[in-house]
Amino acid sequence: MEVTPGLRREPGPDLAAVGQDEALATRIRTEIERDGPITFARFMELALYDPAGGYYRAEAARPGRGGDFLTAPETHPIFGEMLARAIEEAWGRLGRPEPFVLREYGAGTGTLGLAVLAGLDAARSPLAARLRYDPVEVEPRRLEAIATRFGEAGRSGTLVTAAEHGRPVVGVILANEVLDALPTHRMVGRGDRLQEVLVSAERGAFIDLEAQPSTPALAARLAAEGIALDDGQRGEVCLALEPWLAGAAAGLDRGLVLLIDYGYPAAELYDPVRRRDGTLRAYLRQRVHADPYRHVGRQDLTAHVDITAVERAGEAAGLSHLGTTTQAEFLMGLGIQERLQAVQADPATTLEDYLALRSSLLRLLDPVAMGRFRVVGFGRAWLVSVG
Ligand SMILES: C[S@@+](CC[C@H](N)C(=O)[O-])C[C@H]1O[C@@H](n2cnc3c(N)ncnc32)[C@H](O)[C@@H]1O
Numbered sequence: 001m002e003v004t005p006g007l008r009r010e011p012g013p014d015l016a017a018v019g020q021d022e023a024l025a026t027r028i029r030t031e032i033e034r035d036g037p038i039t040f041a042r043f044m045e046l047a048l049y050d051p052a053g054g055y056y057r058a059e060a061a062r063p064g065r066g067g068d069f070l071t072a073p074e075t076h077p078i079f080g081e082m083l084a085r086a087i088e089e090a091w092g093r094l095g096r097p098e099p100f101v102l103r104e105y106g107a108g109t110g111t112l113g114l115a116v117l118a119g120l121d122a123a124r125s126p127l128a129a130r131l132r133y134d135p136v137e138v139e140p141r142r143l144e145a146i147a148t149r150f151g152e153a154g155r156s157g158t159l160v161t162a163a164e165h166g167r168p169v170v171g172v173i174l175a176n177e178v179l180d181a182l183p184t185h186r187m188v189g190r191g192d193r194l195q196e197v198l199v200s201a202e203r204g205a206f207i208d209l210e211a212q213p214s215t216p217a218l219a220a221r222l223a224a225e226g227i228a229l230d231d232g233q234r235g236e237v238c239l240a241l242e243p244w245l246a247g248a249a250a251g252l253d254r255g256l257v258l259l260i261d262y263g264y265p266a267a268e269l270y271d272p273v274r275r276r277d278g279t280l281r282a283y284l285r286q287r288v289h290a291d292p293y294r295h296v297g298r299q300d301l302t303a304h305v306d307i308t309a310v311e312r313a314g315e316a317a318g319l320s321h322l323g324t325t326t327q328a329e330f331l332m333g334l335g336i337q338e339r340l341q342a343v344q345a346d347p348a349t350t351l352e353d354y355l356a357l358r359s360s361l362l363r364l365l366d367p368v369a370m371g372r373f374r375v376v377g378f379g380r381a382w383l384v385s386v387g
Helices: 022-035 040-049 078-093 111-123 142-150 216-224 241-250 307-316 327-333 336-345 350-364
Strands: 101-104 131-134 169-176 185-190 193-202 205-209 234-237 253-263 281-284 287-289 300-302 320-326 372-379
Touching: 022 040, 022 193, 022 205, 040 185, 040 300, 078 111, 078 169, 078 253, 078 327, 078 336, 078 350, 101 111, 111 131, 111 142, 131 142, 131 307, 142 253, 142 287, 142 320, 185 205, 185 216, 216 234, 307 320, 307 350, 307 372, 320 327, 327 336, 327 372, 336 350
Parallel strands: 101 131, 101 169, 169 253
Antiparallel strands: 185 193, 185 234, 193 205, 253 372, 281 287, 281 300, 320 372
């Protein structure tokens, strides 16, 4: 996710006016008073997912130019068009099974699903009429909004029925910028000891409190990756990755899993020089900062994804790791640059459309922005089928 470059030059939004969800902040403080300091993972779970006040449970989805951040699918439909190519290739490799389902975790506004369908249509793919779309979201109102949007676009027939929703599928499981939102623990190195950064409350404000790790699984994860945090170095450890991947994998009988997110292999993620302060960030109204305790329930919280842990979790869930690449390489491999040239050569293309596509492409491929996102691919029963 990114903030929109143009918006940063405009007068800043009044962040103080955003405030926080006071009822949610009170509930978190009450839990701390009752149970003692909580893990950051618990704080993040409440701040993002609490049914009554969590950021992701709000009525409106937040990505997009008017929201708190911008994701690749919201940047330009070209992203979905390129993913349509990967999905069609997977369909062919698996022997063109029917039904073939695209299950998208964190479907948000449904923008990516619609762009994939438009991409299949534009390529006159026979999959366009056969693909079924199964959006997965934490907030039921989001699914209703997606159904309305698909209806308005004449795509209602593509959506799986409520009875089919969540059933094991043959197809593609996709998650763009979802893993970074899973609740994470925060750790800090102290001498040769590993400490956990818990959340406490003081005079009404949330504060960090260092303590023994809340579970041996935290040190075990880092040790398995050969990581020892330096003295004073902070880092996040997301233990929710394994259960999330196990759940997603259990929903795939045969096909492909594509996980796209910002993250690094463990050795880079926990680099003691370049990422000494960890990667936890808050996004609010196209601004990014590092204080998770402000604007509780009104700002997004994310941490870079441990790609090594994702690869291992997928294998542990019975999937075959097909490969990991950057988003730039992935999109170039799917022919995004040739697509830009074709659009440029098409006499029907307006200058405005061309420039919008070109600038989006630069952002999607930028090696210091979205281009460095990782794409992790897993398969199940992937090699046994013929294309
Ligand atoms: C950063 S947004 C990305 C939305 C969309 N994938 C995109 O790229 O524009 C993260 C989305 O994931 C959803 N989400 C977060 N955790 C989730 C989970 N465990 N399962 C399903 N969706 C989740 C949120 O509600 C939110 O819509």
